[in-house]
Amino acid sequence: MTADRKIASRAAWLLWCLCLFSLQPLAFDSARGVDVAVVVHPDTPVTNLTLAEARKVFLGNRQYWSTNIPVVLLIRAPVARERNVVLKTIYQMSESQFKQYWIAKIFRAEAASAPKVVYSNDMANELVTAIPGAIAFIDARDVRSGAKVLRVDGYLPGEPGYPLR
Amino acid sequence: MCTRWLALLVFSLGSSALLAQPTPPPPNQEQTMQILLDRIQQLEKRVSELEDHKRKQSAAQTGTSDSQTVAESTPMQANAAPAHALHSEHPANTTEIREMQVHYPSLQIRGFGDIDFSATDQKGSVSGFDLGQFVLHLASPLSEKVSYFGEVSFTAQPSGYDLQVERTIIRYDYNDYFKMSFGKYHTPIGYWNTAFHHGAWLQTTISRPEMVKIGGTFTPIHFVGLLAEGNLPSGGLGLGYSVGLGNGRSSILSKAGDSGDSNDNRAWVASVFARPARFYGLQFGGSVYHDKLSPQQGPELREWITSAHLVWTKEHPEFLAEFANVHHRDIQTSQTFNNQAFYIQVAYRLPWLENKWKPYYRFEYIHKPESEPVLSDVSDLVGSTFGVRYDITNYAAFKGEYRNTRHGINEPRVNGVFLQTAFTF
Numbered sequence: 001m002t003a004d005r006k007i008a009s010r011a012a013w014l015l016w017c018l019c020l021f022s023l024q025p026l027a028f029d030s031a032r033g034v035d036v037a038v039v040v041h042p043d044t045p046v047t048n049l050t051l052a053e054a055r056k057v058f059l060g061n062r063q064y065w066s067t068n069i070p071v072v073l074l075i076r077a078p079v080a081r082e083r084n085v086v087l088k089t090i091y092q093m094s095e096s097q098f099k100q101y102w103i104a105k106i107f108r109a110e111a112a113s114a115p116k117v118v119y120s121n122d123m124a125n126e127l128v129t130a131i132p133g134a135i136a137f138i139d140a141r142d143v144r145s146g147a148k149v150l151r152v153d154g155y156l157p158g159e160p161g162y163p164l165r
Numbered sequence: 166m167c168t169r170w171l172a173l174l175v176f177s178l179g180s181s182a183l184l185a186q187p188t189p190p191p192p193n194q195e196q197t198m199q200i201l202l203d204r205i206q207q208l209e210k211r212v213s214e215l216e217d218h219k220r221k222q223s224a225a226q227t228g229t230s231d232s233q234t235v236a237e238s239t240p241m242q243a244n245a246a247p248a249h250a251l252h253s254e255h256p257a258n259t260t261e262i263r264e265m266q267v268h269y270p271s272l273q274i275r276g277f278g279d280i281d282f283s284a285t286d287q288k289g290s291v292s293g294f295d296l297g298q299f300v301l302h303l304a305s306p307l308s309e310k311v312s313y314f315g316e317v318s319f320t321a322q323p324s325g326y327d328l329q330v331e332r333t334i335i336r337y338d339y340n341d342y343f344k345m346s347f348g349k350y351h352t353p354i355g356y357w358n359t360a361f362h363h364g365a366w367l368q369t370t371i372s373r374p375e376m377v378k379i380g381g382t383f384t385p386i387h388f389v390g391l392l393a394e395g396n397l398p399s400g401g402l403g404l405g406y407s408v409g410l411g412n413g414r415s416s417i418l419s420k421a422g423d424s425g426d427s428n429d430n431r432a433w434v435a436s437v438f439a440r441p442a443r444f445y446g447l448q449f450g451g452s453v454y455h456d457k458l459s460p461q462q463g464p465e466l467r468e469w470i471t472s473a474h475l476v477w478t479k480e481h482p483e484f485l486a487e488f489a490n491v492h493h494r495d496i497q498t499s500q501t502f503n504n505q506a507f508y509i510q511v512a513y514r515l516p517w518l519e520n521k522w523k524p525y526y527r528f529e530y531i532h533k534p535e536s537e538p539v540l541s542d543v544s545d546l547v548g549s550t551f552g553v554r555y556d557i558t559n560y561a562a563f564k565g566e567y568r569n570t571r572h573g574i575n576e577p578r579v580n581g582v583f584l585q586t587a588f589t590f
Contacts, residue, residue, distance in 0.1 A: 050442075052442035052445075055442070055445060056403070056442070064338070066340070067340045070338075092479070099559045100559065103589060106273070106304055107367065108362065109314035109332070109336070112304060112312045131266060
């Protein structure tokens, strides 16, 4: 009987350990506020953007970082949380308004192409590093080592007041 | 997240049950103990795996924080990337990177079309369907700095289809502040003419306002020549400009001088607009256009067109207002004529029914002096348009309109019902 109790206690302790491990990412998410980082190619001559400037860039109204570095917009495919954050905060548009906006933008000859679609944060990380002038929104948890993360309105992801979450 | 909470619930119940059981002796105690021991071993192994996983993530987190170029602050370090392994989904390979980079030339084609129905109580008018305009748009970057845009339209006529080159533009971008282009444009006078072009799907309403009607003469719709445009350094005011020099109107006033100017005088146009950052969606601006007119019939005139616009481009609500004054001065007699036109359009994308419905209203007005010598197809106008747009998909819409208009002075009002399906492909 005593042995059974010991086994039961040990098993209960292990189960609680598993519970804690299972919940740990949940606690991280809550504390983090799951911010979306603005990541640019390392050679991009910018370290800080206001939200209005970020909007200007993503609306295609600013198309050059400098004379020789064109802006290359990368955006996650529909349904991704990063895309939803960008549509809500930057564009302030629905999915269909966003599509119509870019069709109209190209039709007006104001832009040569719409933002390029990326299918994962890893892909965004790779491309933003590989393509000069590229800018992407990536979940702050997935930002890779060596990436150039921009301040937005003077804040980095995780700081109080950071606007992209 | 739900899975985690479910796991917690199951584990809690499981562990509570284990502790609370009075442990009655099972029929085969040794076998049960062996099963439990096996289970414990499995769980210990799982805990060990999770601990290893956490250690790896912590190491990755430290590496990320140390080497981030800008993200040096404590909050970012505390928050960065513990779940990289869990989130790795679709890393880009070399092929994808190559595909993402633009190749030159890189032709994109888009089409616009519309099919219309109209019925009015105007004497002599016939109700029925028509095919509207079929428009092809071509865009092709030729290099990082040079791009080409083209637009051609096919319009149904009683004797066949009328093919028109609406726009053909080659543009060199120096930077955001200076972009130089050559070709045939929609004249940057006012707002509508450069915002919606020939795609009926792009505009909320079925028709354009009369003052910028395709084939109309109130303002020159097209302009052949060169255009410099770009942003002006203005901080949050968001100023932009365009300045153009070109042929202006041909001897047929509704046409541009595609094949050459009708005189030795070049037309010029200058416009400035603002898109203030603080009021995202707002745009206002003004433009000036000057030309010498040498019409087929009538005297030679100096033409000055001044215009202003104020628009709110968001759809909750959408607001468009534009005014233009067309001033003509007879070169021989110095007699002057002022023609005015404006429209105000309000629309609202309803938040219900998946945001597909957008009712709208437009009021438009044109005044032409009786003595105006050249704008023969323009007449005084007071008109109201009520309508609704229903977006069937992201790329197609139905529109229905009721119009009440009066052309000319002391003329009867005309009522009409108009339907359209407009799409892009």
